[in-house]
Amino acid sequence: MNQRKANLTLIVVVTLIALIQPLYRIANKYDIITLGLDLKGGVSVQLMAVPEMGQQLTPEDMTGLIEVIRNRVDPQGQREVVITIVGGDRVLVQVPGESKSDEILKLIGETALLEFLDVGDNALQDGYDVSKDNYPVILSGRDLNNAFPTRDSMGRPAVGFAFKPEAGDKFGRFTQNNVDKYMAIALDKKVISCPVIRSAIWGGNGIIEGGNFTVQNATLLANQLKGGALPVPVSVLESRVVGPSLGKESIANSLVAGIAGFIIILLMMIAVYRLPGLVANFTLSLYIVITLGYLSLFNVTLTLPGIAGFILSIGMAIDANIIIYERLKEELSWGKTLIAALESAFARAWVAILDGNMTTVLAAMVLFFFGTGPVKGFAITLSIGILVSMFCAVFVVRYLLSMLVLRFKNTSFYA
Amino acid sequence: MLKNLNRYRLIPFVQRSVLWMAISSCVILIGVGAMINNKRTIGSYLNLGIDFTGGSLVEMRLAQPVTAQDIAAVITPFSEGEPLVQPRKSDPREVHIRMRIKLEGAKTEAQQSAMRVEKLSEMVKAIEAKYGGPGSAVMLQEAYVGPVVGKELIMNAIWALILGSIVIMIYIFVRFNNFTYSIAGIVALLHDVLIALGGAAILRLEINSFFIAVILTIIGYSINDTIIVYDRVRENNRNFPQLNFPTIVNLSITQTLTRSILTVSTVLFMILALLFFGGPPVYSFSMALLIGIFSGMFSSIFIAAPIVLYFTPGTKRQRIPKFIDLLAAQEQAAMGTYDENGLILDDTVYEGEKEESKPAQALKSTAKAIVENAASAPKPVQADEERKKKVVKKARKR
Numbered sequence: 001m002n003q004r005k006a007n008l009t010l011i012v013v014v015t016l017i018a019l020i021q022p023l024y025r026i027a028n029k030y031d032i033i034t035l036g037l038d039l040k041g042g043v044s045v046q047l048m049a050v051p052e053m054g055q056q057l058t059p060e061d062m063t064g065l066i067e068v069i070r071n072r073v074d075p076q077g078q079r080e081v082v083i084t085i086v087g088g089d090r091v092l093v094q095v096p097g098e099s100k101s102d103e104i105l106k107l108i109g110e111t112a113l114l115e116f117l118d119v120g121d122n123a124l125q126d127g128y129d130v131s132k133d134n135y136p137v138i139l140s141g142r143d144l145n146n147a148f149p150t151r152d153s154m155g156r157p158a159v160g161f162a163f164k165p166e167a168g169d170k171f172g173r174f175t176q177n178n179v180d181k182y183m184a185i186a187l188d189k190k191v192i193s194c195p196v197i198r199s200a201i202w203g204g205n206g207i208i209e210g211g212n213f214t215v216q217n218a219t220l221l222a223n224q225l226k227g228g229a230l231p232v233p234v235s236v237l238e239s240r241v242v243g244p245s246l247g248k249e250s251i252a253n254s255l256v257a258g259i260a261g262f263i264i265i266l267l268m269m270i271a272v273y274r275l276p277g278l279v280a281n282f283t284l285s286l287y288i289v290i291t292l293g294y295l296s297l298f299n300v301t302l303t304l305p306g307i308a309g310f311i312l313s314i315g316m317a318i319d320a321n322i323i324i325y326e327r328l329k330e331e332l333s334w335g336k337t338l339i340a341a342l343e344s345a346f347a348r349a350w351v352a353i354l355d356g357n358m359t360t361v362l363a364a365m366v367l368f369f370f371g372t373g374p375v376k377g378f379a380i381t382l383s384i385g386i387l388v389s390m391f392c393a394v395f396v397v398r399y400l401l402s403m404l405v406l407r408f409k410n411t412s413f414y415a
Numbered sequence: 416m417l418k419n420l421n422r423y424r425l426i427p428f429v430q431r432s433v434l435w436m437a438i439s440s441c442v443i444l445i446g447v448g449a450m451i452n453n454k455r456t457i458g459s460y461l462n463l464g465i466d467f468t469g470g471s472l473v474e475m476r477l478a479q480p481v482t483a484q485d486i487a488a489v490i491t492p493f494s495e496g497e498p499l500v501q502p503r504k505s506d507p508r509e510v511h512i513r514m515r516i517k518l519e520g521a522k523t524e525a526q527q528s529a530m531r532v533e534k535l536s537e538m539v540k541a542i543e544a545k546y547g548g549p550g551s552a553v554m555l556q557e558a559y560v561g562p563v564v565g566k567e568l569i570m571n572a573i574w575a576l577i578l579g580s581i582v583i584m585i586y587i588f589v590r591f592n593n594f595t596y597s598i599a600g601i602v603a604l605l606h607d608v609l610i611a612l613g614g615a616a617i618l619r620l621e622i623n624s625f626f627i628a629v630i631l632t633i634i635g636y637s638i639n640d641t642i643i644v645y646d647r648v649r650e651n652n653r654n655f656p657q658l659n660f661p662t663i664v665n666l667s668i669t670q671t672l673t674r675s676i677l678t679v680s681t682v683l684f685m686i687l688a689l690l691f692f693g694g695p696p697v698y699s700f701s702m703a704l705l706i707g708i709f710s711g712m713f714s715s716i717f718i719a720a721p722i723v724l725y726f727t728p729g730t731k732r733q734r735i736p737k738f739i740d741l742l743a744a745q746e747q748a749a750m751g752t753y754d755e756n757g758l759i760l761d762d763t764v765y766e767g768e769k770e771e772s773k774p775a776q777a778l779k780s781t782a783k784a785i786v787e788n789a790a791s792a793p794k795p796v797q798a799d800e801e802r803k804k805k806v807v808k809k810a811r812k813r
Contacts, residue, residue: 038696048563099554102532236528238564241557246474246696253694261688265681272677305625308689308697309632312704315685316636319678323643326674334741352646355590356639362582363635367628370575372568378628 018293036303041244042096047234064231114141117184124194131189143167147225149218152209157218168204176200254307275413279400280321305378313385320393324349432721446613464623467565470515474556478547480507493538599722603714611707620699637711641719659733679712
């Protein structure tokens with residue numbers, strides 16, 4: 001009796017723990033389970049840092065990269081942008097709710113290397129490629145304190161900027177010494193304007209004009225400049241955009257699939273096992289509640305493969321019941337009394353349940369190790385599901401069946 | 416009211432093992448044939464998605480139904496090589512495009528990236544212009560995967576498969592302390608993976624990064640039934656030392672059959688539900704899983720156990736009875752009353768019991784006591800030794 005009470009307490013405690021987080025989230029109007037970008041819709045970009053020849057990639061570069069990307073993508077800090085380092089030299093940028101990858105890619109991917117070049121007496125054409133000539137760089141985008149879209153004296157769009165104090169001094173000295181010579185302003189090694197220096201410019205403010213600015217690209221450039229230059233060049237490994245409609249459809253579809261499969265299993269269990277089938281069905285429902293609760297508690301991000309894994313795990317969770325009941329049938333057919341049959345059915349079935357679930361958990365662990373992104377989500381969901389299903393099989397089914405055995409003593413209910 | 420499950424009719428799984436292996440081999444060969452055919456017609460053995468090949472993917476819903484030819488005509492100028500255009504069967508307004516965007520004159524990474532983005536939006540505009548005007552298309556999904564990712568993914572998939580198999584092999588070895596079981600289990604698993612891959616080749620399922628998940632789920636789940644059969648073999652081996660090994664294997668498969676079928680069918684129901692209601696993004700995933708799990712059920716019954724038998728010396732020519740009375744066998748085992756001739760339990764021996772119900776009842780009640788004590792009762796050491804002797808004798812006869 002004590003054993004039974006302890007079991008019941010355990011079941012209640014585990015269930016209550018599962019309910020805490022979902023209730024908290026419902027009260028605060030969050031999603032019960034954090035949804036991945038493939039369900040919520042959004043842009044995800046994976047970048048790889050490619051240091052220039054002969055240079056080593058340092059951890060500082062990576063943290064710098066993250067900072068710069070954050071400044072560019074989310075200057076106001078209003079979007080829920082998630083930027084993470086993956087495997088040492090990669091950065092994963094996730095922008096939920098964004099449906100245009102081009103804007104994000106432009107913000108991140110383009111290097112926006114702004115340079116003020118000392119070109120002496122050469123008046124360079126707009127669009128001239130300076131990557132082959134080695135003009136001395138006076139200052140670069142790193143020396144900027146601020147950049148903003150503005151208009152030039154003719155009312156055309158332009159980008160205004162302010163240097164950091166020491167850079168402003170340097171710029172002042174340079175312009176003082178090079179009056180009547182040319183200075184090129186190059187973006188990504190291409191000249192956007194090449195003005196003549198009329199007089200010394202002190203104060204560290206100025207505007208960049210020319211370069212066929214429109215309001216849009218002036219704003220974009222200003223944002224890029226303000227974010228600062230990327231400390232290391234990056235290359236785009238992959239970019240994915242999931243529109244908001246696809247994610248919603250996926251959720252709706254998987255909900256239908258899950259419910260349909262669930263109902264079929266409920267009916268099948270009752271048809272095959274009658275009374276114990278009801279126990280199985282109750283346990284399965286509890287399994288779903290507890291698993292979702294723990295996914296929420298551990299803040300697992302639910303992806304589409306994750307949902308598929310969960311739906312699959314419903315089919316696997318019921319297996320434990322089948323193993324127990326089939327064994328029970330067998331034990332009864334060998335002429336054991338109900339209680340003895342139940343005891344030995346549990347003892348024997350437990351080994352099989354452990355085996356079956358352990359192999360799947362092992363495979364899920366391998367998957368977690370080798371999988372990327374959403375596939376990891378599948379592995380986590382499947383593993384949590386399996387652990388919960390083992391708990392349900394060992395404690396819940398056992399508790400309910402031992403209660404049932406006391407009430408319904410006729411073996412025909414069970415086999 | 417108890418059904419009499421004591422008298423098992425043994426389904427001859429093991430005797431026909433050549434037939435089962437032949438069926439499996441045929442299915443695998445058809446799959447391999449499909450792969451070769453795919454290589455000829457679509458350029459790769461399997462229908463690899465952009466996760467593996469690299470390139471761009473666009474999925475959108477247009478205002479009107481589309482045909483593959485029309486879309487291909489619009490996008491070919493943007494594509495390097497032939498684009499792949501698939502209108503959805505369920506909704507012909509939806510189109511799935513895979514291609515490599517042509518990048519002319521872009522040198523640096525940044526320029527290429529910018530140009531790719533630009534070309535893609537030009538292309539979408541061109542498609543929109545043809546079907547319902549600007550802004551009419553709903554972008555469902557859009558992706559670009561660089562060449563590095565695909566190679567890594569393939570390596571990851573191979574490593575996952577190898578490591579997964581090794582882990583399972585070690586697990587079986589630890590549980591059963593017998594390397595033959597491990598080998599047979601792994602053969603069964605590779606069989607399932609091959610059949611799933613073959614199925615994917617025949618149906619031209621799109622292989623993407625989820626596929627690693629499919630393969631490992633098949634591995635992790637399919638081995639369950641195999642282990643269940645093994646576990647029962649071990650248990651029966653202990654309880655019925657007078658039965659020969661083929662009989663034990665057959666008995667074990669027979670005993671676990673209902674359970675194997677039921678446990679697999681619950682999972683199959685869920686996969687079928689995903690297949691029918693889950694929508695296009697999970698179609699390939701669930702289809703491959705369906706094939707693999709089904710194959711897993713087949714292989715644990717028809718492949719894994721016969722292989723164990725095949726590698727256990729001296730068991731090939733042993734006869735298998737049609738029926739077994741487990742209670743009588745149990746009793747014999749416990750009491751050590753069987754002799755060489757009584758080893759194979761003939762159907763006719765127990766025919767009489769049905770008519771005389773009282774003695775049968777009596778037998779049952781004694782047997783019940785024996786069964787209940789079977790776990791605690793000292794195992795007849797003699798029986799084991801006799802069995803060993805028997806195996807040796809048989810070996811000598813040959």
